[in-house]
Amino acid sequence: RRGGAMALCPEGTTHSEPMLLPLRTGAARIALSAEAENGWSLGVQVVPLGLWYGAKTQFRSSVLLAVGQPFGLGAYQEAYTRDAHAAVDALTERIDVGLDGVVLQAENAELLGGIRLVAEWTAPAGQPLSLAERHARSAKLLAAYARLRQTDPAGLEALARQARRYARTLRALGIDDPWDLELLDAQRGRVTWLTLVLLLTFPLAAAGFALSYGPYRLARPITPYVIGRHDTQTSTGKLITGALFVLAGWIVWAAVVGWLFGGQWGVLLFVAEPLLAYVALRWGEGWREVREALGAGWLRLHRRDIADALVARRRALAEAVLEATEHNAAV
Structure with missing residues (x-):
């Protein structure tokens, strides 16, 4: 009557299955x-x-x-x-x-995860996809997979083997994102700027890590024992337990500093701890991005043959996927 909205989960439960459960009424x-x-x-x-x-x-x-x-x-x-x-x-x-029409589904989690990776690796536009674009492309590939399984199972299996070999090669070389090998020149400016920011904020990040990292990481091994090993609740459990542990750690650090140097310093540290923790969190994210770019740069500089071979294999996989999906759609 008020024109509001109501969110309902018609499956009646939360889960991590690769397909929708039968809907409740x-x-x-x-x-x-x-x-x-x-x-x-x-x-x-x-x-x-x-x-x-x-x-x-x-x-x-x-x-x-x-x-x-x-x-x-x-x-x-x-x-x-x-x-x-x-x-x-x-x-x-x-x-x-x-x-x-809006929930991507497959008969098993391995297939659904594989389709997601292939969608990212074989983007036809020549650059990484946004999350919305990955969703749309994954939906297209899932539909093509279902058609190919009926019309060309041998070709589908050959394509799957090609994708699995490529994935094993990336894992063996420690490469998370193969696009780093192709977009290094375009990312050089961002990586340089990000490196400068990391250097300037390192003292603050180091303080944040020292004050918060231990309690924050403690949530990871403890959460499964508190809520069980359920993927649908893991992130929420980590958020709650991590927040409690970090807050407890801040209180302990502030109390120690206040006892050693005076109450005002303890209060000042307690006020500053959330900001320092945020700087440390963003610093860690920035460092991972720089580290991946440096790894790709090292591979291109010292093992150019391997880097070029990986680029060629990604493009060949992209062409094979595009040909298979377009040909099958035309049929």
């Missing part, structure tokens, strides 16, 4: 009964939503909210009047179809 019953009780005048709209995580169990990783096509309930009015249960089942099926 609660969302459909709530929507249809609300409309029926108000003379079908509310104008309820159902909007399918899907979450696409950059790294589901990694704290502060990115997430994409995929929004599907909204639809109203007017088409179910007559059916609900005749048979409420049948109308609820029909709406639940319609919601399921809508979620299928």
